[in-house]
Amino acid sequence: MNQENSSESDKQIKRIDAHYISHEIQHLLHFDKGFPFTFKEVLLRPGKAVREYLRENREKYVKPIVFLIFAAVIYTFIIHLFHIEVLIFNINGFSGTLQWEHNIDTEVINKWIDSHVGYSALIIGFFMAIWTKIFFYRKGYNIFEIFVLLSYVFGVFFIVLLFFLLLSKLTGLLIITKIGVILLQIYFVGAIGQFFGEKNILNYGKSLICLFLGIVTYKYSLILLAYLIHLI
Template sequence: MVNCAHCNTDITLNYCPQCGQSAKLKRIDGHYIQHEILHILHFEKGILYTVKELLLRPGKSIRLFIAENRDRLVKPIVFIIISSLLYTIVNHTFHIEEGYFHIEDMKGSSTNAMNEWVQSHYGYSNIIIGVFIALWLKLFFRNSGYNFFEILILLCFVIGMGMLIFTVFAVVEGLTKLKVLPVSGVVYFIYSTWAVGQFFNAKKIGGYAKAFAAYLLGLLTVSLITLIIGISIDLLIKH
């Protein structure tokens, strides 16, 4: 009999009956690293399965994740960070300097500095953007029964898929030199509107229109707040 290193409970079998901690941790070696990578990519529960489900049935898959089974899909925060990181790597590899916000003639300004931070930290900035879109969705679908945090989980998955869409177009542009990345924005909005509308069981065009409007207003709200904060900082510095 040994004591659990995590909660000090007596362990008689392979796992702690209190917290589930393994009685003996395996050493980290090549086999361990290989197992972890395969676990992340596993088609039944990992990234590939999550992408497949979010492509084919996003609304239903996310509803099931929230209400019934949270083991089949990759955790939403992990998903949005991984997909954002993938886009950042591709973006820097091919030197594609396209971002969510592109403000001309403001070099050296606080607004431009904030815009550059967004383009360098898509994982964090996407979560922030998701917060504002979630506020509008909560307003437009206030009778849906979903709370703000559940809607935020929805957006982590949807925005994560959006970053993968951007990544695919960025790779095509990087390899072919064709300016196709702007098209990804259109595809992203179509996908987002469809996925969000499906999540809320929108059966009429009005439901999808609300999903599109909430998404657009959320992005505009973030842009406006960024501009106001940047201008305010510049004014304070000058005075």
């Protein structure tokens, strides 16, 4: 009994300081090796990397939700720091919004979206996962595995979009952001198509449809929510 008490007293508890907090954050996010590695792999070979994560080795990669949220936090912090206005996820200017502009209150919805882009990506990812599951139901992946794919892709989306936004801000050329968005849409289609089989061209066509339907479903869901808020 005395030996047990002695061994417990001999254990030294590390003091909580800046180094300790830094180490804990690195350990939690595996930022020291996992985040850069995950970003590189999902950027360069998204479909193959996610298949590897699901079927072979998960230790090398940051977990999908953590990767997405961390990327979204970086994105949100930088765009607020440099006062960059981004309207990608909200419903300003959307055709469905214009038709109902006198009957809906978009301000509340858009403020929440602009402040919580990570959660917005999770929502649109959910809708895209449903459509992807429908169009690729024969491939044998469940909706949660598809959601993992989309979480990783959205994480890369935020970091790459941030690069184009900063470049556009520094040069004053809005066209740079537009080019970046187009390239990211191509990346999305390529990522989903590669995940389900890079050699089948039909997969990329299905991926494009899933991307379009996911965005439309997301936007109209927000319009419906804004309309319900207006009624209240």
